[in-house]
Amino acid sequence: MDTAEIRRRFVAHFEYNDTVGAHTPVPSASLLLDDPNLLFVNAGMVPFKPYFLGQETPPYPRATSVQKCVRTPDIEDVGKTTRHGTFFEMCGNFSFGDYFKEGAIELAWELVTKPLADGGWGLEESRLYPSVYADDREALDLWKKVTGLPEERILRLGKKENYWSMGVPGPGGPCSEILYDRGPAYGPDFDPTALGPDMPVALEDRLLEIWNLVFMQDELSAVRSKEDFDIAGSLPKKNIDTGMGLERVAFLLQGRENMYEIDVMFPVIEKAEQLTGRRYGADHGDDVRFRVVADHVRSSMMLIADGVTPGNEARGYVLRRLLRRAVRSMRLLGYEDPALPELLPISRDKMGETYTDLHKDWDRIARVAFAEEDAFRKTLQAGTQIFDLAATEVRSSGATVLSGDKAFSLHDTYGFPIDLTLEMASEAGLTVDEQGFRSLMAEQRERAKADARAKRGQHADTGVYRAVLDEYGPTEWLAYETLETESKTLGLFAEGIAVPSLAAGQVGELVLDRTPFYAESGGQAADAGTIEFDGGRLEVLDVQRPVRGLVVHQVRVVDGELNPRHVLHARVDPEWRTGARQAHSGTHVVHAALREVLGPSALQSGSYNRPGYLRLDFGWTTGLSAEQVRDIEQVSNQALRADLPVGWQYMTLPEAKDWGAIALFGETYDDQKVRVVEIGGPWSRELCGGTHVEHSSQIGTIVVTGESSVGSGNRRIEAFTGVEGFAYLARERDLVSQLTGLLKTQPDDLVPRVSDLVERLRAAEKEIEKVRLGQLLAAGGELAAGAAKVGPVNLVAHRADGASGGDVRTLALDVRGRLPQGEPGVVVVIGAADGKVSVVAALNDAAQARGLSANDLVRAVGPLVGGKGGGKADVAQGGGTDASRIDEALAVVTAEVGRVAAG
Template identity: 40%
Template sequence: MSVDIVLTGTEIRARFLDYFASKGHLKVPSSSLVPRNDPTVLLTTAGMQQMIPYFLGRETPPAIRLTSAQKCFRTTDIDIVGNQRTLTFFEMLGNFSVGDYFKREAITFAWEFLTQVVKLPADRLHPTVHPEDNEAPQYWHEIAGFPDEAIVRLEDNWWGPPGASGPCGPDSEIYYDRGVELGCGRPDCQPGCDCERFLEIWNLVFMQYYQDLDGTRTPLPRTNIDTGMGLERLAMVLQNKESVFDTDIFRTIIDYFADLANTHYGKDAKTDTSLRVIADHARSLVFLAADGVLPSNEGRGYIFRRILRRAVRHGKLLGLDKPFLSLAADTVIKQMGDHYTELHTQRNRIVEVLSMEEIKFGQTLNTGLTLLNEQLDQLKQQNHTVIPGEDVFKLYDTHGFPVELTEEIAAEHGFTIDTSGFEQSMQRQQERSRSASTFVQASDDRALTDILQRVGPTEFLGYQGVTGSGKIVGLVVNSEEVDSISAPQSALVILDATPFYAESGGQIGDRGDLTGPMGNFQVQDTRRPLKGLIVHYGSILEGHLRVGDTVQAEVIGLRREDTMRNHSATHLLHKALRDLLGTQVEQRGSLVEPERLRFDFTSPRALTPSDLAQVDEQINRWIRADFPVNTKILPLQEALTIGAMALFGEKYEDLVRVVSMGSSTELCGGTHCVSTGQIGLYITIQETSIAAGIRRIEALTGRAAEAYLRRRSALVETLSAKLQTQPDNLEARTEQLLQELAASRRQVAQYQREAALQQAGSIAEHAQNVEGVAVVASSVNAPDDKVLREMGDMVRSKLGKPGVVVLAGVFDERIAIQVSVDATLTKRGLHAGKIAAAVGQRLGGKGGGRPESAQGGGKNKAELGAALDLVGPLVKQNLK
């Protein structure tokens, strides 16, 4: 029996959401592919991830019945993307109950939607349940009429959390029977079989438990429902297609790429696979870029880069040698932008990121191809037919060259790759990475943990000022708790309350003094090694201090003020960048210290001098406006609702501190000025790149900015005096001198060139005759490599017959070799590259090049004469 109705992907999504809205569910928008405050996963992998805080009772949901079409991303099966239904990016249709309905209603809704709304034939639908779930089979019998023997029990019907811990429970999956002709033919073929007959389309998860890191499960405060149905799979069934890529969701994108590659879908299996891979990956990249993911070598950025490189590789297989992914962005945006409106608002960012990264990878491919071809040449000379695994890994790890492409090119040249060796190299690198990333607790942690458990968190007094009184509740020396310290011991001091700010959020820790009745402790740094515990690091300068003593704590006020100026300025800088470049700008790190500020942020391009000038002007306008700096404590959700900016990747408590100044509002626990006017002055001194898509600004404020301007002014005065001009005329005077210097250099270079070329005639007259070939091998005086090459050509032209010219020039610590061979002699077996290699090797270096022209060199000046003596015998030996 065929399906009675054909719907487009857009219509299916709308019917799903409208159906559940009619059943009292609130439509909620898809959350970002970057999970909010969830460190357990890099990307959103399921529709229920944004619901987890509701299921756990940590947040109040906007309604107890919810429905959504959620953007999802999974890379576990990336290597087989391109088959009938495996995707990286997909849409998950879901309905959710937060402590409201449970199994009976979930099954009722699912059955009604499938059989009455989209009208799938009931006899093609088959439910499965967990073996220990006795309720779900009963409901399937009562609601849909399934006899017990028709309900398949599978151990896999258990849904675990996307990370190591979280809500979980048994589930019931609904399979669609695609037809016996697609089956394996076994009599026990049923839902859950590995063959193509039964396709899972919907999973109804009955959230009953919370799973801890150790696997322990405890009942949730209330039962919940989480369901997920892949839009693409449902479209495949409803449109009677053999593959998700044959549906309208993908065909527009596939046809676009097919036209671009001057081919068509369905031409052959290899072409179809590449078209499917590119179509999937293009969607993935567009959505990743829209949600702020930028290419890098780790985390989400690495996933982005890997997806893009895989797409480009398949593009090359189709003959797409020029960048093409950014061109396809508008096709994806046009198809999906009406529902996912962020695609329209972020269109320019998407195109820019895809274009820049694809161009960069194109350069990587060219570099990798050159290196691979050189390696293949060397292996051929050694009569080897296998590329060592370590070399394959180096191409992959150092140059980003895909292993699959290495393998393909190797096969074209009759080579294979050492797969086992590559995997061993990969494993070693992963082990090194794990070792480098393993968190090793400091030896002080045990003692500090005991203190924290005993006395509780430290009260921070620093928002009110730089002085305060506190009682010593702990002393640590050499990782052990002690009762007292005396001069000149170094120690860790813990107070019950302190005005010292502990390093956090990019702001460095305070310095100052703790003065007690019998001693003085100098605080050299303040940190928070354990959540809630502020620790003073330093040494006692005189006397002694004991646990229980009350001390007067005093932060170095001037240092704190300078730090506060820089911290408040980072907030203004963040806002100014977002105003200038767009809301896709996100803070990715900062350093706030007394002397300067450093701010890292996402941006696909460098800022121009004009951009930086606008940023500086805007910030200084806000400083002159003297906006008050206001702080308040709010619930996290309320703070985010009012527009407070949360830092990427930061984990926040339920209550957060909101800092506002003018139009800037951020979540921040640091210390700040009372008003923006106290910043005084802001100056950007540098803007650089620190990673792909990540830029860094360094800036000065207040006293440091004033000192910077004084130094620059003094420098201008000094240069003006030396150049005998007024400061206002300094630029013109400098340009005049540069032109004069350039003219003088050109004149000197011409004299040097003429002198060098005069040598050419003399050198040519002393050429050796080797088997009828004129051979010159000489050391010459040349000012640079360019003139050395010209001398080689000049000498060869003056020989009067076919010849070989090898000239050596000594430049500082290196020797450069230039080899020229007449074209007629290359046909007789002479090769300039091989001569350069032999001479370079004798000099302790290397050489190589084309048959007619090559270069080489080394640093062993003592061997120069012997190296040149090799030329005559080499010519004689190789001449045919």
């Protein structure tokens, strides 16, 4: 049974179920959800988390889904075992206060054991072993009742295996797993009644977990770890959350050994075999690499499809690592040519049977992936040179261990995988301080997590807002209809705590029963304005939606003292709103113009707009030419001149997609109703909740001010709109006027006139440099002629004030060349310029034969000038920041030369 059929049977089993009732089929959410605690969706229940946490009311009592997931903590273990993978699909059924344990057990057992002819999976009951949490007697009895199995066939496991929590206070509950016995070839025989609370490692391959049923019934408090917590009581509503690994069931039903050999993954391995001439199953090391390729190619493709682009932080870093590990594995298998153009289409064709957008968006996906492989191939070449230098330095110091910070630098700065560094170090007769490397990697991950939390905010305690919502219902939000409302206070908060009043000068949060203010979302900044009451006035600083349905205003009390008794007059600044509407509609226009100029694969990946300004990020692997930028600006302003109508209407998400509306990567939308904004009919149709102008001409103007890179595979366009756009053009006009006046030329002749001046300036600088270098070299002859005799050595130890590092090196090498070559000669020049000290030592062959070393001399004087340095025996250089001890350093040089020469 192919994977697509297994997936179809799963959804159908729940969608048309008569046991507990039909489940609403919910399409897979994007791998990117707006959750500050997750890089990617890593479990089937994640999209439903707001329902389980009580933050939102579920729109259906029962649901089923097949959710795309990515888990990344074990990337380095992928392929080494057959249990680890990054991308996977999690089948699940969910009950929100509807059926509970018995219903969940009946539904799972029925599908697993139902004959193939009846739409089930037909697994043999004799091979199935349910498990329960050891203290959950209720579940044990229900398994016996539903399945007819004897009690000794049901495993009792501890918290580690069979109790679910999120690791934080909130919902939790016992679990039941369905385990499949793969037989004695995969582990020792066992007695179910003799197993302890933990699953023995020896049985992990034999007793394969295929389904986990979570009985969400407890309210957890004082959570110290996932296995150490207090149960405060029972949840008011008991929920069901299940997860069934699609790939695991697939390899069982397809008679394969592991997930890498199923129908949607093994074709990539087969293609890799053809390209490399190696055979899967012939060598364990090669098998690991084949599995890495199969997993990472698929995972990378799915991440790019959902809008991730390679980068050096967070999601982008994970994608970059996956792509580069896949490419590196192909090289280790002996394939040196570009691999992704050969492998990625294979994965697309298999996964595209279900995820049809892979075909529609293929040009963009391929462009991003192939560009990253090209960049990595160049990185491999450059990184190899850096590694060779590092290895030479280690050997020259007499050591045999490449430090952790060197390995980390290769990894972090040059994109060198640690396994590549380990392999090359071994070939060079060195080892690597892996512990030091891992420590630095852990520190980096913690910094990245902290940065993500700081940028995106933690899960705030939304209980205070939820209480207001539960008591009064959602805010009447009138931002589309009006700029002013008469309102009353529903809640006052300061630092997350409800307060009776806010005094003058105090900053707090205010919830109104109705509001005209736009809350920040969809890239549009929150409205500015004021809220007035009898005897007082508030300045609105920010507007957010901490829970769905509730609008919260951050305010500063300018005058008076606010308390809930006041009648409030909320007023949006009309100039602010006008500018915001222009900028947001301008963003849609620029997006449409971008797609017209570059093609339909140039899709927006993010945006931000405030009054008079917009920026738009889009997936693209190369910089735009000046002509392309001008074309985008011209198409945008032609749309404004055409006075295109701007309208919006509500429809279901499937209707919007059928209508051609564009949805942003990573955004979540209401399946029941979405708002589609169109400009000029089909020219621009996007899902959007922002405020907009009524005709495109009202945007005023769009002035593109810049195009730049914001990471590999991602570009950014910035522009001004409305009055700010005209003001920008006026400043440009004034600048041109001033320059034409200074240069006494016409505007059309300004560029060639400035270009001519620049060329003349460069020519003059070259002449000056020639003169300066001649003077420097002339001084070299005098220095060589005045060399001091230190024993048999001709020594020049010279202070060159005003000389930079390049000058110091040129002078030292020139003087060395002028010393008698048959006699030992040592030249040390120390220069000081712009607060920096430069040291260069240059020795001839005769001096080196006497035991003198440029490297030793530079190392000796480095600490005296507040720095360090080194190099080879003939030439070495260093630097520092303390020019006050240069004379002392030169004296040390003389002493050191005398000491070695005398020896």
